[in-house]
Amino acid sequence: MNITAGTIDVTLPDGSSRTFASPVTGADVAASIGPGLARAAWAVKVDGDLRDLGRKIDHDAVVEIVTSTSEEALELLRHDAAHVLAQAAKELFPEVQVTIGPVIDDGFYYDFARDEPFTPADMETIEVRMMDIVDRDEPISREVWDRDEAARFFESIGEAYKAEIIRDLPADETITLYRQGDWIDLCRGPHLPSTGRLPKAFRLTRLAGAYWRGDSRNAMLQRIYGTAWPDKAQLKAWLDRQEEAARRDHRRLGREMDLFHFQDEAVGSAFWHASGWRLYRTLQDYMRRRLEDAGYQEVNTPQMVARSLWEDSGHWEKFRDNMFTATTEDERIWAMKPMNCPCHVQIFRQGVRSYRDLPLRMAEFGSCLRYEPSGALHGLLRVRSFTQDDAHIFCPEEEIASETVHFCELLASVYRDLGFAEFSVRFADRPDVRAGDDAVWDQAEEALREAAAGTGLEMSYSPGEGAFYGPKLEFHLRDAIGRDWQCGTLQVDFVMPERLNATYVAENGERRRPVMLHRAILGSFERFIAILIEHYAGNFPLWLAPVQYAVATITNDADDYAEEVHARLAAAGLAGVIDTGSEKIGYKVRRHSVSKVPVLLALGRREKEERKVSLRRLGSREQQVLDLDAAIHTLGAQSVPPDLARKT
Numbered sequence: 001m002n003i004t005a006g007t008i009d010v011t012l013p014d015g016s017s018r019t020f021a022s023p024v025t026g027a028d029v030a031a032s033i034g035p036g037l038a039r040a041a042w043a044v045k046v047d048g049d050l051r052d053l054g055r056k057i058d059h060d061a062v063v064e065i066v067t068s069t070s071e072e073a074l075e076l077l078r079h080d081a082a083h084v085l086a087q088a089a090k091e092l093f094p095e096v097q098v099t100i101g102p103v104i105d106d107g108f109y110y111d112f113a114r115d116e117p118f119t120p121a122d123m124e125t126i127e128v129r130m131m132d133i134v135d136r137d138e139p140i141s142r143e144v145w146d147r148d149e150a151a152r153f154f155e156s157i158g159e160a161y162k163a164e165i166i167r168d169l170p171a172d173e174t175i176t177l178y179r180q181g182d183w184i185d186l187c188r189g190p191h192l193p194s195t196g197r198l199p200k201a202f203r204l205t206r207l208a209g210a211y212w213r214g215d216s217r218n219a220m221l222q223r224i225y226g227t228a229w230p231d232k233a234q235l236k237a238w239l240d241r242q243e244e245a246a247r248r249d250h251r252r253l254g255r256e257m258d259l260f261h262f263q264d265e266a267v268g269s270a271f272w273h274a275s276g277w278r279l280y281r282t283l284q285d286y287m288r289r290r291l292e293d294a295g296y297q298e299v300n301t302p303q304m305v306a307r308s309l310w311e312d313s314g315h316w317e318k319f320r321d322n323m324f325t326a327t328t329e330d331e332r333i334w335a336m337k338p339m340n341c342p343c344h345v346q347i348f349r350q351g352v353r354s355y356r357d358l359p360l361r362m363a364e365f366g367s368c369l370r371y372e373p374s375g376a377l378h379g380l381l382r383v384r385s386f387t388q389d390d391a392h393i394f395c396p397e398e399e400i401a402s403e404t405v406h407f408c409e410l411l412a413s414v415y416r417d418l419g420f421a422e423f424s425v426r427f428a429d430r431p432d433v434r435a436g437d438d439a440v441w442d443q444a445e446e447a448l449r450e451a452a453a454g455t456g457l458e459m460s461y462s463p464g465e466g467a468f469y470g471p472k473l474e475f476h477l478r479d480a481i482g483r484d485w486q487c488g489t490l491q492v493d494f495v496m497p498e499r500l501n502a503t504y505v506a507e508n509g510e511r512r513r514p515v516m517l518h519r520a521i522l523g524s525f526e527r528f529i530a531i532l533i534e535h536y537a538g539n540f541p542l543w544l545a546p547v548q549y550a551v552a553t554i555t556n557d558a559d560d561y562a563e564e565v566h567a568r569l570a571a572a573g574l575a576g577v578i579d580t581g582s583e584k585i586g587y588k589v590r591r592h593s594v595s596k597v598p599v600l601l602a603l604g605r606r607e608k609e610e611r612k613v614s615l616r617r618l619g620s621r622e623q624q625v626l627d628l629d630a631a632i633h634t635l636g637a638q639s640v641p642p643d644l645a646r647k648t
Contacts, residue, residue: 009060023058026051027193030065040067042197043076043190050076052142052190068199068230075103080140080192081130081202081228082108087183088129089224093122098185099161099212099221106238107227111210113161118222123204126224130202137196138181142189145175150186161212162186201235202228205242209375216373244481250533251379257538257596259546260380268377268384270526275546278575280525282544283532284365286641287389287414287522293643294410296363296391301343303367307333313342313499314435318468322370340366341493341518344392345500348514353504358514359395359403365525366390380530387525393517394502397447400515404451404473404490411475411488411521417642418544419535422478423488425457428465435469436495445471447515448492467518469495475521479535487528491518538596539618542638549576549635550597552588554604556580561608565601565628572636593618599635 008020010029018032026044030037030053043066044051050072057063066072082101089096089112101110112118145153147166154162165186166175178187180195192198204226212218229235246252254260259276262269272280288298304326310316315338316323324336337343344362353360367387376382393403415423427449430441448471452459459473466472475488493516496502503511522528532544542548551566553559559580566578576597579588585602592600602614602623613631615624626634640648 008057010057011060011062013062013064023056025056026053026063026065029057029063033065037065037067041065042067042070042073042192045072050190052140053193055142055190073230076190076192077198077230078103078108078228080195080198081226082110083178083180083185083187083191084130084133084195084198085126085204085224085226086110086112086185087133087180088126090183092126092129097159097161100165107205107225109223109225111212111221111223113212113219113221118207118224120207123207123224127202127204130204131200133181133195134198134200135196136181137194139194140178140180140191142191143177143179143184145177147175150175150177154186199228199230199232201230201232202226203235203239241481245483245534248481248534248537249379250381250530253533253538253596254379256594257546259533262379266385267374268372268382270380270383270385276529279529279540279544279546282546282641283522283525283529284389286417286643288365289641289643290410290414291361291363291391294361294406296361298363298365299344299347300364301340301347301366302337303369304334304336305343307335309342309346310335313345313496314469315339315342318433319370322372324369324371336369337366338368338370340364340368340388340390341392341496341516342500345496345502345516348394348502349500353394353514355396355504355506355512358504359393359399360514361391361393363389363391380526383524383526386527389520389522389525389528391519393519394497394504394514395517396506396512397515400447400492400517401451401454403517404448405454407490407517407519408455408457414521415477418532419541420477420479424476424478424484425452425459426462426465426474426476427452427459428462428467428472428474430466430471431464431468433468434466435499440494441471444492444494448473448490451492467491467493469493470518472518477531479531480537485531487523487531488521489519489523493518540596540598542598542635543641545596545598547576547595547597548574548639549599549601550579550588550592551576551601551603552579552585552592554585554602554607556582557605558603558608562603565603565613568628568632569635572632572639574635574639589616601631 006022008022008024009017010020011017018029027038027041029044030041041053043053045064045066046057046061050066082103086098086101090098093114095114097113099111099113101108151163151166154166176188177184178189178191204224206225208223208225210221210223212221227238229238257275258273259279260270260272263271291298307316319338323338326334328334344364347362348360365387369385372382372384395403429445452473462474470491470493472489472491474486476484476486478484497513497516502514504514506512549569551562553562562578562580566576569576589600596618598618600616602616607613611628612625613628615626615631
């Protein structure tokens with residue numbers, strides 16, 4: 001405790017302390033530790049609060065100096081990169097208005113109001129000016145302004161959007177502006193000490209449109225995206241990953257592999273071609289077997305349900321804007337279901353349920369429709385029409401833990417079978433907008449925490465990201481190029497059984513409410529197939545491949561033998577094509593390689609005479625000559641789904 005009037009005691013992360021005769025800045029603290037740290041310092045944490053290095057510390061505090069290697073550094077430098085972007089754009093195009101520029105995953109963006117569209121050439125020019133601003137090493141300073149004065153200032157310089165933001169801020173909000181060189185911007189901060197501290201490891205990546213404050217009723221702005229990293233090596237690695245991601249883009253591969261397409265007459269809904277539908281059915285058949293083995297009962301519920309049910313469940317209030325609706329002649333309002341949960345409760349409520357019936361695991365490959373803005377649609381990853389691998393587990397509260405363990409074991413096994421070795425788990429608690437009172441949420445969150453602890457899985461936390469009726473576990477897959485995808489979920493719901501009056505007869509004869517566990521492993525088939533395509537870059541394991549082989553002739557003398565080989569492979573349960581066209585074999589190899597066919601069987605006069613096949617795997621230049629019977633046996637064994645292979 002500080003016992004000398006006017007002095008400031010600073011405690012460092014290693015437990016040591018320093019006393020200063022008067023209020024001190026983070027820069028002063030860093031300098032007191034050593035000149036190297038003073039040069040490396042970017043910002044400071046005061047009692048856990050991230051601040052600018054130049055702000056005064058006027059009380060005893062725990063202080064940590066933030067450098068380029070700190071956990072907070074990446075977000076800090078991306079925040080500064082966004083401001084340097086805005087300054088560069090304003091210098092080059094004085095007529096623009098700057099609006100907002102947050103940090104996002106892998107980078108940042110800034111939205112601008114400008115009548116004339118930005119071009120890719122403009123982006124290059126802005127990026128060069130950003131480099132120049134870094135070279136100027138302009139000091140960045142924080143200023144506290146009076147609210148009305150700040151609003152009038154931005155209005156006077158033609159920045160109407162900034163003035164609007166200021167006037168809409170809470171009355172008790174401190175209004176802070178940051179000045180770098182001759183440019184000034186509204187910002188909470190913190191920032192680096194000067195523009196020269198920003199590493200020249202940034203890149204402007206793309207242009208997009210965005211409505212002001214995300215509302216389609218507002219003006220359309222121009223958004224410039226960028227990325228920034230601590231050094232050029234990390235920037236290059238990220239750019240390389242982006243190139244690889246573009247190579248794996250499921251939309252491009254979907255065309256090349258003839259899997260699906262989209263068109264304006266059915267925005268947000270996939271037209272599945274024969275090969276794509278086979279992939280879809282293979283995945284669905286696999287999931288159906290896994291669920292049956294795990295004790296799930298498959299059901300099917302209506303796609304169009306009366307508004308009254310969605311009102312009773314609470315979905316109407318929250319999801320109304322995302323529902324497709326229709327009004328019939330009797331003036332009843334109907335909605336295409338955006339999720340399956342209320343319908344499953346209706347099945348549970350039929351007849352009298354006993355504790356002996358529980359846990360009841362109810363699964364549905366439920367086709368759902370949700371209105372997504374056209375600008376949000378993205379191939380199979382974001383659609384309006386989709387099918388979930390949905391299921392709901394009705395159980396007593398005391399069985400939440402065992403059911404959670406059971407589900408996590410199933411999920412981990414499915415992910416392994418589908419080629420995903422890594423996944424992470426996040427615990428998401430109550431959101432601001434939710435159903436149920438705090439007591440119910442306390443109960444649900446505590447139950448899920450205890451259940452999750454029993455799985456042995458490590459968890460991180462996502463505060464406020466729970467479902468509107470209950471907390472959840474989110475399961476994030478990591479794909480072949482290191483991207484994370486949220487797919488699986490397990491949600492504990494005490495609310496919906498209450499709202500929809502679901503009960504069972506307990507062992508003592510009393511009526512009790514079941515707990516409802518909402519769970520999915522894939523999420524939706526459409527989105528998961530997109531992830532699978534990009535994970536494998538279209539080069540699926542044989543059991544998943546939509547076209548598993550191509551029989552191609554080297555000469556027309558082998559056409560009849562090709563027909564026999566094709567028939568034998570089909571009889572063994574494989575799906576493939578026969579190519580007896582007049583093109584040269586090299587052309588055929590390239591064509592089927594582009595289509596990602598995993599196995600090519602080339603047949604000529606010699607193969608026909610010796611009853612052999614020349615077998616080539618996708619991605620390999622080596623050929624393997626096998627007897628026909630041996631080839632069929634090998635390929636047949638490799639095409640067996642992993643769950644069935646474990647049973648043989």
